[in-house]
Amino acid sequence: MNPTQPCHRPSRLPRPVRPRAHVRGSIVVNLAIALSLIVITLIGSELGYLFFVKRELQKTADLAALAGAQALGPSDCASAQRAAATNANVNILPGLPRVAETEVSCGHFDPARTTPRHFGAPNAGQKLNAVLVTLTRTPSLLLPLLPGNAQRAITVEALAAQQQPLASLTVRNTLVSVNDAKSPLLNAVVGGLLGGSLNIDAVGWNGLLNTDIKLLDFLDQLKISLKITAGGYDQVLNTEVEVGTLLDAMITALKKSGQTLDVVLKALDKLHVAATGPGAKPLIKLADLLNIETGTEAGGLKSDLQLFQLVNGVVQLASGKSAASVDLNIPSLAGITASVKIRIVEPPQVSAIGNPNLIKPGTGPGTGAADPYGIYVRTSQIRTLISLNLTSLTNVVSQIASAVLAALSPIINFINTVASLNLGNIVGQLVGGIICGGNSCPVSKVLYADALPAPIDVAISSGNGEAYVTGHTCTTDTSKELDVQANTSIAQVNVGKVSDTVFSSSAPVTAAPVPVVEIGYQEARYDSCLLSILGPLLCSGEKWKNAAGNFVDGKANGKKTVVSGLGLTINSPVGGTGTANPLVYRAPAPENLPEIDAPPFDGTVDPSYKAITSQSVVSSLAATLGGIQIRPYSSDNSGLLGSLLGGTLNLISGLLTTLQNLVKNALGPLLDPAANYLLEMLGIDLSKTEVSGRLSCNRGAVLVY
Structure with a gap:
């Protein structure tokens, strides 16, 4: 290679030239x-x-x-x-x-x-x-x-x-306290209605009487128990539920409040055990017990209920689902053997909440037209049958027997005046009339009289007490008035023979006469009657005709033919007439007409509670039973008394008066404090019932559009 030869580098490729117009467009x-x-x-x-x-x-x-x-x-x-x-x-x-x-x-x-x-x-x-x-x-x-x-x-x-005004009514029993003598009665009544046994002492019952439960807390807890996530309180009130579930919700709500005594919770636990025991478990709806207007919000449910009244109402509501009577194991009433049966004819409604502006004039109780917006409470209507076996009162039996024996001659004279009996001659005792022997001796009809051969039934149908709002006035927040009408229907007492079939319907009860003394004769003759040296006949060998028609020894073996009975019967109202009692709740004193959500009154006597009536059934019952009259009736071997006998009553008037006094004294123990308490607890005595009124006028305002 020639170094002097020039070197040629490769030339660079020419760069593309971008048009300026394209740059300007971007x-x-x-x-x-x-x-x-x-x-x-x-x-x-x-x-x-x-x-x-x-x-x-x-x-x-x-x-x-x-x-x-x-x-x-x-x-x-x-x-x-x-x-x-x-x-x-x-x-x-x-x-x-x-x-x-x-x-x-x-x-x-x-x-x-x-x-x-x-x-x-x-x-x-x-x-x-x-x-x-x-x-x-x-x-x-x-x-x-x-x-x-x-x-x-x-x-x-x-x-x-x-927001519309809101009014509420609450009914309660005014039992003040329970002692050791009364608690067994409460256990028998409430336990019997629950279908089991109950053993709560007086302290526990008093705890229930003196404890209030907040309605809203109870409904909130029940909503959780029923697993209701959607819907309001209307669904809770209208859901069918067992009594045990309701009691469990009460227990949980009270525990959450942290202010409930242990004795109250223990009493509720015992009630819960009795309600969840063996046997039928009726389903009930709280709406049948609490009359709360549809759509009521939580703010309108911030009221308090007496725990005893709520529990008692739930128990009675469940029992009322059955048409059968309930046998109660009631302790002896002053030594008298007594069986007690009850039936809840109509359960109570213990509380009502609603808008008084919606009440329709001319409707409601007594008008024949129902008012769906009525604010209405009522007591339960109960039918009670007390069957008294007075034979255990030996003193009374002997006194009646003695009175009858002392009046054999008047009784015989009376029997002989009754033409319808057509008995011929009746004698007080077997006497010889002629000289005879064996079958030739004449047969005589010998009078007998048995005292208190059958139990005496006392049926009491309680009158119904009701209260409902008729009007209200909201002048200012503090000046207001709630008008309430309280009515009671008449109670009925029936004394005599009362069939158990009275519990199968709500029709009026009628008692048949029950014998206090059973009167009849036995046929008898002597084996022989001989003339004595001294002149009078000497008769020997009393023979009594038995059921087979043979004459045998021993009066006790002789057949008794019943012809009459001195019987008693009462079919009478108690206390005269029903009552109509207007109640007026008026503020400015706030305790006289509290707000819906006001706390319970902490004084001695709550002025917002008024008596539904002053007429006491118990005291009137004493006067009613005091009017017992004993009359002679026809009868037969079945022991049932028939029609009144038309003989000459003045022949036995002294005996009838004596027997009336004896029986009235014997029935006296029915009116002792224990029996009175039983009637009060069952709600029969409406003078022990009070109604509270509450009214909230200015509940604020709400946007509606």
Whole structure:
């Protein structure tokens, strides 16, 4: 290679030349996109600002409507307009015109109205209850220089209605305390209604009497127990549930409160055990016990119930599902052997909550037209049958027997005056009449009389006590009145022979006469009657005709032929007539007519509770039983008494008076304190029942549109 020869480098490839027009086009596209984004952002900002203004304006209208509704009087719109305008001007955005009172209107809100928003001028008889705020504002533009941007008017409306007043009635038993003598009766009654046995001491029963349970807490816990996640309290009230589940919800709710004594929880545990024992488990609905208006919100359920009344109502409601009677293992009543059966004819409704404005005039109890919005409570209606076997009272039996033996001659004379019996001659004792022997001796009809051959039944059908709201007045928050009508139907007592079939229906009970003394004869003769040296007949070998027709030794083996009975019967009302007692609950004293959610009264006597009647069935029962009359009836070998005998009563008037006094004294133990307490506990004595009234007039306001 020649070094002097020049070196040739490879030449570079020429670079492509981009057209300037293409570069300029790319810049224009990017600029257009950027400008579009800027415009969109500006428009979005303007729209966002308008939405913000509308939201704030709506909030202002909402708060103003609520303030106006709370200040609204039944016929006073001016106060509501001022309150709404004042509230709105505090909350309105700066820069917007102030709110005038003319932008606030008053009227009546009713969901049944067909007008827009269910709002309009009140109809006849209606009152102002709602405030409508209508605001129209044109806010300044955020970007006034934006091409095409123009001011826009924004209109918002808010309608607030006053929450309706809420009234409640609660019925309770006024048992003050339970002692060791009374607790066995309560155990027998409540345990029997539950279908089992119960052993709660006096301390436990007193704990139930002196403890209140919050209705809302109870329903909330029951809602959890029933696993109800959707729906309100209406579903809880209308769900069929066992008694054990209800008692368990009470126990849990009281435990959560942390303020319940252990003795109360232990008593409820024993009730729970009795309710979940073997046997049928009737399903009940709380709506049958608690008459709460459909749709009532939680705020209207913040009332208290006496725990004893709630438990007793649940137990009676469950027992009332069965048409059968319940046998109670009642301790001996002052030495008298007694069996007691009861049947819940109609269970109680212990509490009612509702809107008194919805009550329809001319409907409700006594009108024949039911009112679905009625605020109504009632006591249970119970039928009780007490069967008394007085034969254990040997002193009474012997006294009656002695009275009869002392009056054999008058009885014989009376029997012989009753032509319908056609018995021939009856003798007081077997006597010889002629000289005879064996079958030739004459047969005589020898009178006998047995004392208290059958138990005496006392059936008591309790009258029904009811109370319902008839009107209310809400002048101010503190000046208010609740008018309640309390009625009682008449109780009935039947004494005599009462069949168990009375428990298979709710038809009136009628007692048949029951024999106090059974009267009849036995046929007898002597084996022989001989003339003695001294002249009179000497008879020997008394023979008594038995059921086979043979004459045998021993009077006890002789057949008894029943012909009559001195019987007693009572089919009488107790206490005269039913009662109608208007009750008026009136504030300003708040304890006289508390708010729905007011705590229980902490004084000695709660003035919000009023007696449903002053008429005591127990005291009237004493007078009724004191009117016992004993009369002679026809009878037969079945022992059942038939029609009244038409003989000459003055022949035995002395005996009848004596027997009446003896039986009245024997029935006296039925009216001892233990028996009285049984009748009171069963709800038969309505003078031991009280009704509480509560009313909340101003419950605030709520937005409805």
